[in-house]
Amino acid sequence: MSTGFPASRSLAQWLPDLALGFENLASHKLRSLLTMLGMIFGVAAVVAMLSIGAGAQQKVMAFIEQLGVRNVIVEAKEAHNYQELQKVRKNSPGLKLTDYQIIRQNVSHIQSGTPRKRFAPSKILPKPQQDTPVVYGVEPSYLEIGHLRVTDGRFFDESDDAAAAPVCVLGAAAKDSLFGASPAVGEYIKLNDQWCHVIGMVAPQMSPQSEVSGVRTEDMNNLIYAPLNSVRYRLEDSQSWLKDEIDGMYLHLASPDTSTTDAEVVRGILNSSHHNAGDFSVIVPAELLAEQKRTEQLFNTVMVAIAAISLLVGGIGIMNIMLAAILERTREIGVRRAMGARRSDIVRQFVIEAVLISFAGGFLGVVMGFALSKMIAWFAGWSTIVTISSILLAFLVSISVGLIFGTYPAVKAARLDPVEAIRYE
Structure with missing residues (x-):
């Protein structure tokens, strides 16, 4: 009381x-x-x-979190005309698969990775109702590296990539633009002169509303994913003479704690082989997030x-x-x-x-x-x-x-x- x-x-x-x-x-x-x-x-x-x-x-x-805090991303700076290309080629051969292989051999913390070859098809059927989708040629490991989630069908696998199979997976916006409300899995689309079998669809992803330190400001949903070898050997890019053999690579590290030091190693390797031409950028999402x-x-x-x-x-x-x-x-x-x-x-x-x-x-x-x-x-x-x-x-x-x-x-x-x-x- x-x-x-x-x-x-x-x-x-x-x-x-x-x-x-x-x-x-x-x-x-x-x-x-x-x-x-x-x-x-x-x-x-x-x-x-x-x-x-x-x-x-x-x-x-x-x-940025979608990019992956355990990833290091390399983006090629593409030439827009012949004069610019010739100026760069005096010092650098451009981004190549050998660059990716050398990096994989010399950076021990990399768990997985994939080169990337991208292009916008000059011809596509069915005719898109919105902007023309961009094709991403990547290896099957991109499913995990890019935090993709398959909502219908499947993602291509190692055997599809090894055989350069004419298959593809559609992003959410690409599917709506090409097929509307109709089912897409099992259908075919024509990219330039190659018919590709649609085997899957992925869930919508975040897209940057503004430029984020070198990251491309493209619609991440208006993409068509295809095996890297299929893009290299089957799909002809009308402006391939202006571009590098590959235009990007994704490196998935064992821990985000080593991302900064590993990114410096990657820069050093590429600067050495490209003779400091500055024709690439290295993006570290962990640094961007901080x-x-x-x-x-x-x-x-x-x-x-x-x-x-x-x-x-x-x-x-x-x-x-x-x-x-x-x-x-x-x-x-x-x-x-x-x-x-x-x-x-x-x-x-x-x-x-x-x-x-x-x-x-x-x-x-x-x-x-x-x-x-x-x-x-x-x-x-x-x-x-x-x-x-x-x-x-x-x-x-x-x-x-x-x-x-x-x-x-x-x-x-x-x-x-x-x-x-x-x-x-």
């Missing part, structure tokens, strides 16, 4: 002040609302801006700093209103002091009113910020995500501002002389 007495007494002290605080705010509705505006807009800005940042970062980070996390933290810090300025303005508004309220209620304060109220009671009363204003402003700001986030997503087509952390942050900051800026007026009210306060008109 004795342990519960202090708590119940404390609650008995706070409840009347809460009721009085609600009563005072309700009696001046317009003034209370105007006081809250700074809080409302500040909190709404925090929630809306952080939702935009969270949405953008989530897509980029999901795409960089994006740092960028996200910096963005959040900047957004919070900007929003803090808005909340600071709101806090100044609360202080001004509370100081004005002291003048209006000087006589009331004097009467309460004369009736035995302590200074701590007066401080508690005014701090409660300040916190109520900031709490109500924070709540309305969260609602407005959530609505703004949805409107931005609807009208601008951006991905926005309202996170629990942004809501908690906005609430904590708004209540803290109420406490900080409400304390000075409360202390000033408590220091009023009771006799002078009663005489105040």
Whole structure:
């Protein structure tokens, strides 16, 4: 019984002040609302801006994770015309299968890998309803390396690649573009002059919305996967004379911890065989992911700093209103002091009113910020995500501002002389 007495007494002290605080705010509705505006807009800005940042970062980070934090990716920088090609060929033979084989022999941490040969067919049947799909010639190991998930049929295997079999697997967008709602597995498509048997389909994948440090900005769903040897020996590329023997390679490592050092070894091998021609780039998704996390933290810090300025303005508004309220209620304060109220009671009363204003402003700001986030997503087509952390942050900051800026007026009210306060008109 004795342990519960202090708590119940404390609650008995706070409840009347809460009721009085609600009563005072309700009696001046317009003034209370105007006081809250700074809080409302500040909190709404925090929630809306952080939702935009969270949405953008989530897509980029999901795409980077899809690339694989245990992968190292090499991309050839293709020449766009004959003069550019000749300039590069003076120093470098281009990216070749021998480069891939040498790397596999000299980097011990590689568990699996695949070269890649890609091209856009000049002729394709059935006629695509959307953009022409791009063909990826890869080895069967790309199924695991590229985090593909077969939804219908199967992926090609080692025997298909060894025999250069005319088979292919469709990405989600490529299937819709070529066959619409009709089943695709078992059908045939014509790539340039070669008919290929469709043996499978893969699930939709994330695609980069903007350039990500050297990664191609192509639709990862509008792809046709075929065995590497089938692409090399059966499918003719009309611009093959402008391109390297292969245009990329994927190296799957045993651990992401060695990705940076292994990437340096790969760069060293290629720079040696390409005579520092700079006709390739090495992409390390683990590094990109760490960089994006740092960028996200910096963005959040900047957004919070900007929003803090808005909340600071709101806090100044609360202080001004509370100081004005002291003048209006000087006589009331004097009467309460004369009736035995302590200074701590007066401080508690005014701090409660300040916190109520900031709490109500924070709540309305969260609602407005959530609505703004949805409107931005609807009208601008951006991905926005309202996170629990942004809501908690906005609430904590708004209540803290109420406490900080409400304390000075409360202390000033408590220091009023009771006799002078009663005489105040």
